[in-house]
Amino acid sequence: EAQVTQNPRYLITVTGKKLTVTCSQNMNHEYMSWYRQDPGLGLRQIYYSMNVEVTDKGDVPEGYKVSRKEKRNFPLILESPSPNQTSLYFCASSGRVGEKLFFGSGTQLSVL
Amino acid sequence: GESVGLHLPTLSVQEGDNSIINCAYSNSASDYFIWYKQESGKGPQFIIDIRSNMDKRQGQRVTVLLNKTVKHLSLQIAATQPGDSAVYFCAEISMDTGRRALTFGSGTRLQVQP
Numbered sequence: 177e178a179q180v181t182q183n184p185r186y187l188i189t190v191t192g193k194k195l196t197v198t199c200s201q202n203m204n205h206e207y208m209s210w211y212r213q214d215p216g217l218g219l220r221q222i223y224y225s226m227n228v229e230v231t232d233k234g235d236v237p238e239g240y241k242v243s244r245k246e247k248r249n250f251p252l253i254l255e256s257p258s259p260n261q262t263s264l265y266f267c268a269s270s271g272r273v274g275e276k277l278f279f280g281s282g283t284q285l286s287v288l
Numbered sequence: 289g290e291s292v293g294l295h296l297p298t299l300s301v302q303e304g305d306n307s308i309i310n311c312a313y314s315n316s317a318s319d320y321f322i323w324y325k326q327e328s329g330k331g332p333q334f335i336i337d338i339r340s341n342m343d344k345r346q347g348q349r350v351t352v353l354l355n356k357t358v359k360h361l362s363l364q365i366a367a368t369q370p371g372d373s374a375v376y377f378c379a380e381i382s383m384d385t386g387r388r389a390l391t392f393g394s395g396t397r398l399q400v401q402p
Contacts, residue, residue, distance in 0.1 A: 209389070219377070219392040234389060266331050274381055274388035276322050279331030
């Protein structure tokens with residue numbers, strides 16, 4: 177089944193403790209992206225990747241890192257999480273940039 | 289659970305009625321539009337898309353209308369069912385941004401009354 181898989185589904189952590197949210201797609205998509213979703217602010221892009229080893233900042237990149245060492249994986253790294261990064265995170269992919277995105281099921285992160 | 293869309297506009301319809309969800313966009317350079325459906329606890333799911341060289345596109349029970357003159361997009365759902373209850377987002381892609389990222393609207397909550 178074609179899908180975008182992200183883990184974990186729920187995560188509670190404390191300020192400053194590094195964490196990684198994994199994302200994997202099995203559709204051989206070139207383009208991958210991370211979004212956060214907050215009440216009243218909608219979906220905002222954090223980082224994106226047009227292909228392996230090519231990543232760039234989205235609208236809200238502060239406090240996040242990504243890597244794209246393989247085509248299928250695009251992990252989101254929070255080196256020192258803060259409470260304002262409490263949010264619902266979505267990974268998404270598309271065949272190429274500018275095409276419709278396929279989303280994962282989301283990761284609900286709470287930073288205490 | 290998620291608290292997305294606490295203050296979203298809400299459209300309430302009776303089962304079997306037709307639903308129309310509207311979306312306004314501001315960028316005249318946008319050339320590709322997508323409607324997504326997001327059910328509670330799930331990620332956004334693609335419904336239908338339309339390019340700027342079209343003004344109407346139909347899918348199964350859904351129709352998207354694009355009015356470029358007034359920068360307006362609508363999603364029509366025929367014979368609305370309880371399973372259609374969700375938050376609906378429009379999204380646009382503009383040619384004038386190099387990264388061609390999807391920009392999402394704030395969403396509309398559709399509630400279907402049985």
